[in-house]
Amino acid sequence: MPFIETKGATPFDLLILKHQFQYYMKHISIRGLMFMISFAAFFGTEPLAAQSILRKIKGRVEQTATQKVLNETDKAVSKSIDKAIESATAEGNASPAKGESSTDQQHTTSGNDINGHQKTSIEAFSKYDFIPGDSVLYVNDFSGEAIGELPTGWNSNGSSVIVSLGDVPGQWLRMAQRTVVLTDNEKSFGPDFTVEFDMVVQIDFKGWLPPSFQFGLLASGTESTTSNKLLSDPKGEKSFYVAVSPLTDAGNLALESYEKYSRYFNSPPTKNKLVRQWYGRVSHVAIQGQKERLRIWVDGEKLYDVPKGSPKAGVFNQLFFGLDSSPYTDEQIGVYFSNIKIAKGLPDTRHKLVEEGKFSTTGILFDTGSATIKPESAGVLKAIAAVLAQHPDIRVRIVGHTDAVGNDNVNIDLSGRRAVAVSEALQAEYQIDGGRLETDGKGETDPVADNQTAMGRTQNRRVEFIKIQ
Numbered sequence: 001m002p003f004i005e006t007k008g009a010t011p012f013d014l015l016i017l018k019h020q021f022q023y024y025m026k027h028i029s030i031r032g033l034m035f036m037i038s039f040a041a042f043f044g045t046e047p048l049a050a051q052s053i054l055r056k057i058k059g060r061v062e063q064t065a066t067q068k069v070l071n072e073t074d075k076a077v078s079k080s081i082d083k084a085i086e087s088a089t090a091e092g093n094a095s096p097a098k099g100e101s102s103t104d105q106q107h108t109t110s111g112n113d114i115n116g117h118q119k120t121s122i123e124a125f126s127k128y129d130f131i132p133g134d135s136v137l138y139v140n141d142f143s144g145e146a147i148g149e150l151p152t153g154w155n156s157n158g159s160s161v162i163v164s165l166g167d168v169p170g171q172w173l174r175m176a177q178r179t180v181v182l183t184d185n186e187k188s189f190g191p192d193f194t195v196e197f198d199m200v201v202q203i204d205f206k207g208w209l210p211p212s213f214q215f216g217l218l219a220s221g222t223e224s225t226t227s228n229k230l231l232s233d234p235k236g237e238k239s240f241y242v243a244v245s246p247l248t249d250a251g252n253l254a255l256e257s258y259e260k261y262s263r264y265f266n267s268p269p270t271k272n273k274l275v276r277q278w279y280g281r282v283s284h285v286a287i288q289g290q291k292e293r294l295r296i297w298v299d300g301e302k303l304y305d306v307p308k309g310s311p312k313a314g315v316f317n318q319l320f321f322g323l324d325s326s327p328y329t330d331e332q333i334g335v336y337f338s339n340i341k342i343a344k345g346l347p348d349t350r351h352k353l354v355e356e357g358k359f360s361t362t363g364i365l366f367d368t369g370s371a372t373i374k375p376e377s378a379g380v381l382k383a384i385a386a387v388l389a390q391h392p393d394i395r396v397r398i399v400g401h402t403d404a405v406g407n408d409n410v411n412i413d414l415s416g417r418r419a420v421a422v423s424e425a426l427q428a429e430y431q432i433d434g435g436r437l438e439t440d441g442k443g444e445t446d447p448v449a450d451n452q453t454a455m456g457r458t459q460n461r462r463v464e465f466i467k468i469q
Contacts, residue, residue: 251275
């Protein structure tokens with residue numbers, strides 16, 4: 001169990017500490033647990049003395065499972081100890097939890113690893129049913145932000161800063177330990193919304209647990225979306241977060257939501273071997289909210305689908321990130337985020353294409369400067385294919401568009417090749433007759449937003465499907 005400083009800890013810190021405590025309760029023997037508690041009680045309650053003695057205990061408990069941690073966590077979770085012991089007894093012979101299997105699941109995705117090496121895209125995420133909202137609210141890829149500084153307009157209670165990651169494209173927010181970070185967004189997400197961002201996790205494991213990290217959403221209520229109050233306790237009117245506790249061969253995942261300060265939904269920590277596939281590479285996180293329903297994917301794998309995961313009251317308007325403390329140095333812990341995109345609404349693909357005659361999407365993504373479709377585009381492609389399959393009489397023209405970055409002629413060619421790539425994917429992956437599909441590329445010649453802003457460029461990088469009369 002890692003040494004965790006709890007002096008001055010916020011309720012948010014103690015909640016994460018509770019998760020880590022419960023995990024250890026499940027993985028040590030009952031006899032060992034009772035021995036530790038009795039041993040510490042026998043030698044008194046002085047934390048430093050108890051620490052010195054407990055560090056000499058050999059067995060399944062890590063050396064850093066000190067009396068100080070036990071004393072501090074007892075203040076926050078004393079009422080849960082009996083339940084945790086019962087859980088440890090019951091789960092000792094339990095079958096693998098949801099998300100864990102006897103054999104590791106593997107997928108190969110496109111993109112770069114942490115060292116900039118290209119990975120081959122073998123197959124799309126065939127089960128990926130995420131579709132981004134139809135109206136972009138917020139975009140931030142940190143382009144133009146100063147290296148070594150917090151992004152302009154953001155708020156944080158630590159030293160999280162913008163960095164570059166060698167050959168991995170773009171700029172990234174590097175999280176500092178014991179820190180919460182709030183974006184500069186001020187717009188309401190609405191009842192139906194999507195949130196996407198990229199994530200890199202790079203940890204130099206040294207035999208003890210690294211810090212947990214969190215990502216989540218909140219409704220700030222009467223507070224500003226960047227209020228200092230939300231840094232110490234990011235709840236607001238309502239909130240939810242996913243907590244990830246990395247392990248060398250897996251990770252513990254937990255989901256909790258709150259209505260103000262009362263817990264609304266709880267999915268306790270569950271070991272998931274998919275987490276280890278996030279290490280040392282770029283992973284894509286997608287969140288979809290439909291009123292009370294929450295769905296969360298990482299690299300196309302659906303981690304959560306909770307029908308009543310979010311309270312009805314209040315409207316989300318902020319994305320936040322958090323990283324706990326640990327014995328590791330900052331140089332040994334790398335948790336990075338970038339390429340944030342928030343959109344509202346639910347795109348009605350069938351209505352727009354069949355009845356209005358045109359469907360435009362920013363949800364089909366490509367590698368930078370390339371016509372290679374990213375796997376996270378599978379949800380949109382599947383939706384388009386479903387409409388075409390239901391209406392076999394419809395023919396469409398697929399038109400690619402780019403932003404204004406780069407040479408005009410290069411962009412015309414690139415947009416055309418991207419349209420062809422979409423056509424080929426619909427034929428190869430979804431068996432759509434190629435005779436029903438035409439392609440065209442307009443490059444940067446038909447913008448729908450300002451190419452001088454990151455949000456505008458995102459809106460201009462789109463694919464249109466136009467019904468041919």
